[in-house]
Amino acid sequence: MRTLLMLVLGLGVFTPTQDDLAFDPWSAWSSFGVDSTVVMQMESGGMKVTTTTTLVAKTDDEITLKVETKAEGMDAMASEQKVKKPEKGDADAKCPLCDKPAKEHKDMGKRSEETLKVGDKELKCTVIESPEKDCKGNAIPGKSKMWYCKDVPGRLVKMEYEYKEMMMKSTQTLVSFDAKK
DSSP states (O other), X not given: OXXXXXXXXXXXXXXXXXXXXXXXXXXXXTTSOTTOEEEEEEEETTEEEEEXXXXXEEOSSEEEEEEEEXXXXXXXXXXXXXXXXXXSOGGGOBOTTTOSBGGGOSOOOEEEEEEEEETTEEEEEEEEEOOSBOTTSOBOSEEEEEEEOTTSTTSEEEEEEEEGGGTEEEEEEEEEEEOOO
């Protein structure tokens, strides 16, 4: 489970820049204006969780994201995340699993293009499906599929994750977004 979680989280953090699509939080948010917002809904094991992320402050070298999470039957939780501009950029990011430079990873999974509709907007997405083995050559016990779009703050449009051994499946879907310039 740890390996798959690291890979899933890692793909969203360090995937090498390809097709001008970098995935670090700075690159995913800094081109948008203050008050840009995304609302994501995650469904897993019959539970629904809604997360709203808003860009609340921005300077030349730091952005602040406010993240509000609300699960059914629970009080909302809020936090702020400060993200500094990387000194070297996404291409120098390291894999959280093997600590090697991300650009050295040969098999980052299958890539394709797909259009998804969110509200009244058609979004051209880059789709990444997890590989069968991680960067250390170990079999990944589950699979993930992620849709990213540069027109969406944070870039994530949808993520499906299935962990077969625990018979767990979760889906995270963009419900709405407001991309300020």
